[in-house]
Amino acid sequence: MSWKQAFSSSVGKKIQMSLTGIFLILFLIVHCYINAQIWFGEDAFLTAAHFMGTNVVIRTIEIGLFAFLILHIVQGLSLWAKNSKRRNTRYAVKAGSQTSPWYRRSMGLLGTLILLFLIIHLSKFWGPNRFAQTFGSGELNLYELMKEEFQNVVIVVIYLLGCFALAWHLVHGVYSSMQTLGLTTHRYKTMIKNVGVAFSIIVTVIFALMPISFYMHWVN
Template identity: 55%
Template sequence: MNWKHAFTSSIGKKLVMGFTGLFLISFLVVHCYVNALIFFNDGGVKFTEAAHFMGTNPVVRILEIGLTVGIFAHIIQGLLLTFENRAKRPIGYAKTPGNKSSKWYSRSMGLLGTLILLFFVLHWYHFWIPNRASQFMGNGEIDAYAKMKLVFSKPWVVIVYILGCISLSFHLMHGFWSAFQTVGLSTKKYKKIINGMGMAFAVIVPLIFILMPLSFYMGWLA
């Protein structure tokens, strides 16, 4: 199998989805940890220190490029697989088995992925782009904590972020174990453990992300 075939064949697309999915899961762990530092309620001191390290460390900045590529590769391959599967069933089933064969979120990964992409675009617009633009112009980093307080003072933004995190939760309920299975890391022996870890991850991580805008909006943080 040559490189072109690896990225265009059905198996190749699934492998790209699996590996980029695992990469994005690891990113969510780091991102969740850094952002959860706001809950020390110290005026953003610990969060700002961690954000400064993530925003100035050269290794992290290089990985950031890989992360961006990984996100778009994951989304593009996911959409291609969705369209490919639909093309194989142009007419569709007369009667669908529903949740008897699979959960609705497993059948809606394309839709959930699109909603998450829209959420990411809004998140980049609010935080990542202004911070990198400020650094590029030689003005240093923005005050991310103050920016969060400002952004999350708007009800519609909080609602969109919460809906985005709920979409992420359902996406992870299928995507977590699917990524491990695709790259061959899920065996019968460890399947239940990985499924359990996946469900826990899909609930805890998005919940922490939901609590962030909600805490600012409700005035629970200084």
């Protein structure tokens, strides 16, 4: 069996989702760490942001990140589309939450919400910054930019919704990626589930606290 065949079966595609997902999870940890710098002062944050925005290694990985992100999105949407066509006649009465929690059945939807949020998010910070770096006067002061953006209550609400979608996506995503790699054995499955939930809560709470902190003027 060739690699292509191995990756193109239904399980192979799931492995792609799992591996790209795990990469994105790792990225979130880094992103979260950088964000948390806001509570340690503008300088701390800007140093970290500067490093992330200019370091050659990081910038190289960034290309990979986008590649994986796109793969995750494309593969995810395609799985969603295909899976929803496996049952042409739908059930009149559905089991709903009697047999599985809603978020596990809504990964495609949650992922799409995250994608929409991501477009807004990138167009607010990452996009303008890279544009300025490449074509303009150099790096933007992202801290100031945030301070400004997060005074708008609409933006804050959009961010909180994004965090909400991300949290539920992660609750299933962390566990699911491990399950797909076959790591959720009898011994580890409860631990993996719990770690996944804890991770989702911690990461998204940190993310959510950022716009709130600016809006509420907890940081200056």
